[in-house]
Amino acid sequence: MSSPIIAPSVLSADFANLGRDVEMINSSNADWFHVDIMDGVFVPNISFGFPVTKAISKQAKKPLDVHLMIVQPERYIKDFKEAGADILSVHLEASTHLHRTIYAIKEAGMKAGVAINPHTPISLLKDIIKDADLVCMMSVNPGFGGQKFIEQTYTKCAELKEMILAASSSCLIEIDGGVNEVTAPKLLKAGADVLVAGNYVFASSNPLETIASLKSLNK
Numbered sequence: 504m505s506s507p508i509i510a511p512s513v514l515s516a517d518f519a520n521l522g523r524d525v526e527m528i529n530s531s532n533a534d535w536f537h538v539d540i541m542d543g544v545f546v547p548n549i550s551f552g553f554p555v556t557k558a559i560s561k562q563a564k565k566p567l568d569v570h571l572m573i574v575q576p577e578r579y580i581k582d583f584k585e586a587g588a589d590i591l592s593v594h595l596e597a598s599t600h601l602h603r604t605i606y607a608i609k610e611a612g613m614k615a616g617v618a619i620n621p622h623t624p625i626s627l628l629k630d631i632i633k634d635a636d637l638v639c640m641m642s643v644n645p646g647f648g649g650q651k652f653i654e655q656t657y658t659k660c661a662e663l664k665e666m667i668l669a670a671s672s673s674c675l676i677e678i679d680g681g682v683n684e685v686t687a688p689k690l691l692k693a694g695a696d697v698l699v700a701g702n703y704v705f706a707s708s709n710p711l712e713t714i715a716s717l718k719s720l721n722k
Contacts, residue, residue, distance in 0.1 A: 504721040507691055509714055510535035510568050510677070512701035513559060514550055521555075524705070525562045531711050532718040535568040535590070537679070537699045540583075542573035545597050546645045553586045560587020568697075570618055570679065572645050573597065577604045584611045592616030592639045592677075595623060595631075605634050616677070620645060621653045625662045633672045637697070638663060642690075643680030652681025657693045664694030684716065691722035 511533050516524035528536055538556055543549040560567055566589035571579070576593040577600070583591055591613045598604050601617065608615035616637035617628065621644060628638060640663065642656040660676060667674050677697035678690050687698055698717055707713040 506718055507687075507695065507720060507722050508534045508675070508677075508697040509717050510537040510697055510699045511704045511710075511714060512537040512539060512679075512699050514539045515701035515705040517705070521559070522562060525559055527710055528714075529562075529564045531714040533565065533714050534718075535566045535697075536563050537701075538567055538569045538588075540569060540571050540573060541645075545574050545594065546572045553582055556583065556586040556588070563587070566590060568592070568616075568677075568699075570616075570639055571597075572618070577607060580604070580607050580611050580613075584613055588613055590614040590616055590637060592618045592637060594618045594620070595627060596620055601631055602634065605631065618679075621655070625659055625666060628663070629666060629670075632666055632670050632674055635672075635674050637675045637677055639677045639679050639699075641680055642678050642682075642686075645680075652683075652686050656681075657689055660690060660693035660695055667694075682717075687717055688720055691720055694722075696722065 511528050541548045541550040568590040569588040570592045574597050591608045605615040614636040616639050617635045618639035620641050675696040678695045679699040682698045682700045683703045704710050704713050
């Protein structure tokens with residue numbers, strides 16, 4: 504049995520006290536920082552870009568897991584590398600030439616992830632699963648934090664795990680959205696490796712304890 508990778512989502516942090524929240528994650532049992540980039544086109548919301556990502560990177564003592572919810576993500580691969588990204592995930596739905604984009608991310612010196620929306624079938628990942636380092640599976644509709652978890656995610660996660668094992672791939676499964684004390688154990692049982700937690704961590708009365716409780720779960 505092993506512990507899951509825990510990646511608190513900075514989108515749910517207090518932006519007026521971002522440095523404080525970055526330090527909290529540094530001192531916690533979390534493994535990564537999850538950074539959501541939104542352009543107001545691919546998703547109906549706008550988050551931060553390069554300056555904030557770079558500021559987080561300068562203070563962060565753990566890898567930056569950057570999730571691009573933007574159109575034409577291939578335009579910004581080198582920019583996000585320079586801003587401090589260690590893992591860069593692009594949406595399958597936003598990438599016309601996904602294979603090329605994955606290799607461009609790797610050539611830039613980052614781990615390459617593929618993100619998929621809740622309605623996107625797992626079968627579309629079959630031809631890319633050996634090339635990707637990570638699949639970021641959205642368990643809520645992307646764009647806003649604090650949304651209701653989509654129950655079909657458990658089945659999709661199990662299907663994806665089967666596909667990864669069948670392909671002898673080392674790809675990790677990351678779940679983004681609605682992770683809490685109820686959903687997390689079920690997701691790990693279904694095959695998840697990485698749990699992104701936003702509101703559950705930052706709305707908690709004791710974020711350090713909340714992160715520790717997630718990290719203590721076994722997969």
